[in-house]
Amino acid sequence: MSHTAHIPSHRKPRRSASKMAMRAGVAGGVLGTLAVAGASGSANAAEPVTQTLELPTLTADMAVQVAQSAEVTQQAAANYQLQAERDAAAAKAAKQAKADLADAKKKAEAKKKKAEEAAREAAAERASRTAERTTLSASTSTSDSGSGASASVSTGSSTATGSAAAVVSFVKAQVGKAYVSGATGPSAYDCSGLVQTAFKQVGISLPRVSQDQSTAGTQVSLSNLQPGDILYWGGAGSAYHVGVYVGDGMFVGAQNPSTGVVERPLSYDPPSGAVRVL
Incomplete structure (x- = not known):
């Protein structure tokens, strides 16, 4: 065996330069594409799209018209x-x-x-x-047929004295005032209210109604009347009207709502009888 026997190497085989260059080019191309896309996206994000609207210009004439329109509207309101x-x-x-x-x-x-x-x-x-x-x-x-006498109404004495004169003066002063049923003066009377108030002036208190006043004193003949005597119409105790004899054939009474208090001759409405309290 030779001392120079081949011993296997543990190093990896070297790649060829051409393959490494090709791979570097591919990687560079990919990175370049990504860079271009990113730059494009950044440019689009940094520059938003805007749209411009043109508004009409408010001229002096238009301002006048608007003001006039507002004034017309205000006037109409x-x-x-x-x-x-x-x-x-x-x-x-x-x-x-x-x-x-x-x-x-x-x-x-x-x-x-x-x-x-x-x-x-x-x-x-x-x-x-x-x-x-x-x-x-x-x-x-x-x-009269039985006795041969004739009834007559005498005016009697025409001159009142003392209390009778005061009564006569009072009732004459009430002539012209109103007749009001139930009234006793001072501005209105009914018939018995006038008589009662007249005698009250001289301290004599008479009953309120004509029926009672017709029997309040001594009955006297109508042929022997004296001023101040109370005249009544109707029966004694059932008289429906009273007045005061004031002399000279005249009487004063509150007759009715139409005439009020009046002075009339006895012939105007001959009374039925009379009483004397003075």
Whole structure:
């Protein structure tokens, strides 16, 4: 055996230079492609795409037109508001006028009803007096036929003195005032209210109603009347009307709602009787 025997080497075989060059070129090409793509992506990201819109230029004429349009709109709104206020006021006025008319009608109806009632009362009073006078006349005629005497109403003394004069003066001062049922003055009276108040002036307290006043004093003949005597119409104790004899054939009484307190001659409505309390 030769001392120079071949011993196997453990080194890897060397690659050829050509193969190594080829692989380096391929790697460089890949890296170059990646670099170009990355650069392109970075460029696209850094430069975003924008779009520009062109707006119309606001000229002086357009500004004037806009201002005028705004003014017209504001004026129209003011006109609408004014019209609405006028309509509301007109509606309120119409409603108030309707209410006033209804109230006026109601008052007119009440006044008419009151006047009609007063007229009925006056008519009933006149009818009652007429019937009473007819009865009194028939009684007087019968009495005269039996006795041959004639009934008459005397004016008696025409001059009042003392308390009678005060009563006469008071009732004459009330002439012209109103007749109100149940009233005792000072602005209105009914018939018995006037008589009661007149005698109260001289300290005499009389009953309130005509029926009782017709029997409050001494019965006197109508042919012997004196100022201050109380006249009554109807029967004593059932009289429906009273007044005060004031002398000279005259009397004062609160007659009815139509005439009020008046001074009349006895012939205007001859009384049925009289009483004297003074």
